[in-house]
Every structure is written in structure tokens, then in C-alpha cells.
Amino acid sequence: MQLDPKYRQASLYVGDLHADVTEDLLFRHFNAVGPVLSIRICRDALSRRSLGYAYVNFLQPADAQRALDTLNFQRLLGRTTRLMWAQRDARLRRSGVGNVFIKNLDRSIDSRALHARFSAFGAILSSKVMLDERGGSRGYAFVHFQEQRAAELAIESMHGALLGARTLFVGRFQSRGERARLQLQNRAEQPFTNVYVKNLGPAVDDARLWQLFAGYGRPLSAKVMSDDQGRSRGFGFVSFDSPEAARRAVEGLHGRSLDGQALFVGRAQSKAERQAELQQRFEQQRLERDEQPRPAPVARLYVRNLDDSVDDERLRGAFAAFGSLSRVKVMRQDGRSKGFGLVCFDAPEDAARALAAMNGRMLGSKALSIAPAQGP
Structure with a gap:
């Protein structure tokens, strides 16, 4: 099944x-499938050990498509490799559009079998069964479709279906931030009897805290937290005999002024809940930053020591795996290469990665010499 041109x-x-x-x-x-321009195995910056993935640049998209069709899920050094179109748009990967989560997966189902079964619903960008440290299935997987409609069809058709010896759960993928947000929402809707209060003045003791909250129900306990010297730490906890009383207290006292300070009153949370809320806020802030319009900076690299056979297209192919390119030019005089050129990226971080990985790399018969290009 052919992919949308933006992926090709x-x-x-x-x-x-x-x-x-x-x-x-x-x-x-x-290279047995078609001419390869460059290959980069991504490695740890310090140890130089492989991170377990690489990018392969072909001269022609048709050869890349052929490799995807014929070499996907083949074994190299005893491990099944997984191919997909290189996709540098992090927002697309994180959006969840077209992404399906599968669990209760039979341990005999591998990524190849999963891909074969779910490809009936539409073009697949990636399918992956999650593995443990021994290479065995963890019982869950992800399938990323090109189109959201294909993902919806897969959910409708495969949720509750038998695959191997197990009945599948198939649902929409949720990011970590979204899962945390839903968990917090569910917790917030559950009944509670313990209330957390902060912004307490130094004159507020246990008795006064009890008196303040007793107007909303019967407290079982009221405690202002103190330090080693017995001084108030400015916050405390109140436990009620019923969820209704606790909720009335939150609604009635949150934001009220006491001794010139506005109280914060809310549902008391466990340490795990507080950490989950902080994580959710972090994820939400990151997503908001990603969605904000940004200028499109251009990072330029000056590439020297080019082989005479390297033209614009071959130079572009050598650097395309690192990110979106706005301009690639081999400088010429009277039709012949001058041995140097310019590669312009849309993002400075992509240019930095290209500089680190490609400087000194062979292209044709010569080792590239790369430096940041100065000037406008």
C-alpha cells in the first residue's frame, strides 16, 4: 500500500x-536493493555504542520503498529489524493521530505478524511489539497508521477479536501526559474525606483549624504541621467523617482570607498523586510550547573536500536523514564542482547533529570537512 507523498x-x-x-x-x-547514499547508526555521544537504530538514505524514493517492502522484519545478527519511513516531525510522532495501542497480545505474535494482520485497515507507518530484555514479547504493542480513519477501523474491527490464543484489547493511543491527566481527573471525581490546607498564618493552631472547618461538617482530626522547634510550617490537614463535608469545606474555604492570607484548600493527595500531577503539568507545558508558532531559523553548514562526482542531489541525500533541508548547493565553475558546497537546515539542532555525525565521513572517495557557515 502506497503512502502519502509527505512520507515518501x-x-x-x-x-x-x-x-x-x-x-x-x-x-x-x-545496497542490494538500490544505490545507498549514506548510512548512519546513531550512537551514544560518550561511549559510541549503538543506540539500536539507524538511518539509511537512498538515491531514489522508489528504492527506499522497495527496501521497506522486501527487507522489513528481516533478521540481522539474530535480531529482527524494523523499518519505517524516517519522520523528523516530533509533533506528528507525539500527537497520537493514527496511533493504536494493543494489549493482551499472544506471546507468539511478533511485529511481522502484527503488521500483516493490521495492514488490512490502511497504510502503516510503524508496528512494534514491545520486547523484554530477553527478546520476548511483553504482551502489548503499538501500530501507527498513516490515516486516523484506518486507526478507527482497526479499533472497531479488532477490539475484542481473537488473535492467536488471546482476546485483544485495541484502543486509541494515549500519551503519558494524557494518561496522567485522565488519572488526575478520575481521582478528582472520586469521593474524598481528607483535606489539605496551606497559606496558614503563624497564629493558626490545631484548635483554630478545627474550629474553622467545623462549620462544614464533623472533623475527625485537624493538624497544623510544625517544624522541629514547634513552629507552624504554614500548612495542615483536616479529616472529615463524610465526603460531603470535605467537599463543602473545599468549596466554602478555598480562596477565603484568614489573617490577611488567601487560603488554599483542596483534596489531600498522596505522594504518587502529587508526582503524577507535576508530570502532567510538565507534559501540558511542553505540548503548549510545541504548538506555539516559532520562527524558522536556518542553520548553514559549509561542506568542503567534495568528490567531483557529488552533485546537489547526492549531497542532499547524504544529509536528509538529519532533518528538513531548505537548501543544498554544490558550488560550480564552468559546470565543474569547486569541491565545496552549502547545506542549509531549518533547525539548528539538526545542523548540529549533522556536523557531529558527518564531519570526516566518506562521501564518494573523499572524507568530508564540515564547519558552520558564517554570514547571512
């Missing part, structure tokens, strides 16, 4: 690689 590049992501797989092995593996 000449660059593939190769995942689930064995730590001993080398660029040379990947080159021989993929």
Missing part, C-alpha cells in the same frame, strides 16, 4: 538493531 522520502529508519551491527553491514544489506 528516500530515507528509512531502521530500528531494533543488534549492538554489533555496523555501517558496513547495513550498507551491504540495503
